[in-house]
Amino acid sequence: MNARPESVVIVGAGQAGLxxxxxxxxxxxxxxxxLIGDEAGLPYQRPPLSKSFLTGDVAADELSLEEAHWFDDARIEWLADERVSAIDRRRRRLSLASGRIVPYDHLVLATGSRNRTLPFLTQPTHGVVSLRSVSDAQRLRTALGEARRVVVIGGGFLGLEVASIAAARGCDVHVVESVDRVMKRAISAEMSAACAAHHQAAGVRFSFDARVAGIVGHGESVSAVELADGARLDADLVLVAAGVAPNSELAAACGLSVFNGVIVDERLRTSDPAISAIGDCAAFPYAFDGGDLLRLESVQNAVDQARHVARSLLGDATPYDQTPVFWSDQGGARLQIAGVARRLDSSVVRGDPASGAFSVFRYRHHRLTGVESCNRPADHMSARRLLQRRISPSREQAADPSFNLKLLLTTEEAV
Incomplete structure (x- = not known):
């Protein structure tokens, strides 16, 4: 990729692609x-769908990432409501479901991810919804206005964000989680316990280590969720928020290396140097963890990788090296995460969890791997800079809320 490509085709018109x-x-x-997108409308933001759009604070027309004239102004050909059916790597061209053939000099896959479904949900049932698109969010917002009993299947970020909104509206809310705590894949046990307690104080109930066996209907509408242990949870609205899977089928079908996403190198190139992959669909070598492959579902990661691949296509050989950042609003608890910690990393708590404002610093031996902050934005901003520069405060410094973390940024050298 030393020479600039004459044409770049981007598949996926979400945050990363745009x-x-x-x-x-x-x-x-x-x-x-x-830019090829499989939805008919303008490219839009997804994070507000489970937050401000669902509460009614943001309207549908405020979600757009750009207005229609922007594409003409930027000289970008936007192919909306088009689906790519195949990639011909030898001829460097795409086949669209509409029959159109699109040539490329360099291809960027920004195909994102999709919601996982429950195996027994083989046909639509009124009151059973998922949340991925604007149309999903519109249906869910309408349903929340009428619901009294809400069951959320999945205790991850999205499920808990919706649960907090439903509880604030006076709904009876029950969250079903297949493991022993909320957001287990993403956060520490300490932060998980505090978040669960926060939701329980708002009236949300939980079933942990629980498996959903089926959906019970009354006529064509949902009436209950049945668990494997025989328990039935009454419901007139069920949100399925059981995680996502990367959209890597196109890449696999044309012979690219795929494993939990499209595998890319440190410059975000696939096994074919004429094709890059970015965002939710890409499994990339994580520079902060010895180059182990990592796939992230994060707006910040999508934006950072998009910017990096653009520079790379124009000759910048710098490896991708950005601190991952995540955030979630859950009923007055603003959770911000910097870095990616692993399951066995140890934890140091900064502040009092009972106060609703504290942070958890994660360590592997003596190296800082991630920081989770609840209603402590200053800790989060310091953590982003510390992680990016490979500076690790001691455990004693991290545990002392009076210690000024910013001092380390000016007085210590990166490890």
């Missing part, structure tokens, strides 16, 4: 850019 197109122009690229 940012890649915009960044190419921002970096001075003058070639042809085509």
């Amino acid at each position: 940012q890649a197109a915009a960044s190419l122009r921002d970096e001075g690229y003058e070639g042809v850019i085509r």
Whole structure:
């Protein structure tokens, strides 16, 4: 990829895809850019769908990432409501479901991820919803206005965000989680316990280590969720929030290396140097963890990778090296995470969890791997800079709320 490609085609018009197109122009690229999206409307933000859009604080027309004229102004050909059916790597061209053939010099896959479904949900049932698109969010917002008993299947970020909104509206809310605590894949036991207690104080009930056996209907509408132990949870609205899977089928079908996402190198190139992958669909070598492959579902990661791939296409050989950042609003608890900790990393708590404002610093031996902050934005901002510069406060410093973490940024050298 030393020579600049004459044309770049981007598959996926979400946050990553649109940012890649915009960044190419921002970096001075003058070639042809085509952006292909499988939804009919303008590219839009997804995070508000489970937050401010669901509460009614943000309208549908405020979700758009760009207005329609932006594509013409930026000289970007936008192919909306088009689905790519195949990639021909030898001829460097795409086949669309509409029959159109689209050539490329370089291809960027930003195909994102999709919601996992429950195996027994083989046909639509009124009152059983998922949340991925604007249309999903509109249906869920309408249903929440009428619901009295809500069951959320999945205790991850999205499920808990919706649970907090439903509880605030006076609904009876029950969260079913297949493991022993909420957000187990993403956060520490200490933060998990505090978040669960926060939701329980708002009236949300939990079933842990629970498996959903089926959905019970009354006519064509849901009436209950049945658990494997025989328990029945009454419901007139069920949200299935059981995680996501990467959209890597296109990549696999054309012979690219795939394992929990499209595998890329440190410059976000796939096993074919004429194809890159970014965002939720990409499994990349995590620079902060010895290069182990990592796939992230994060807006910040999508934006950072999009910007990086644009620079890379224009000749920058710098490896991708950005601190991952995540955030979630859950009924007055703002959770912010910097870095990615592993299951066996140890924890140091900074502040009092009972106060609702504290942080958890995660360590592998003496190296800081991640920081989770609840209603402590200053800790979060310091953590992002510490992690990016490989600076690790001692456990004693992290545990002392009076210790000024910013001092380390000016007085210590990166490890």
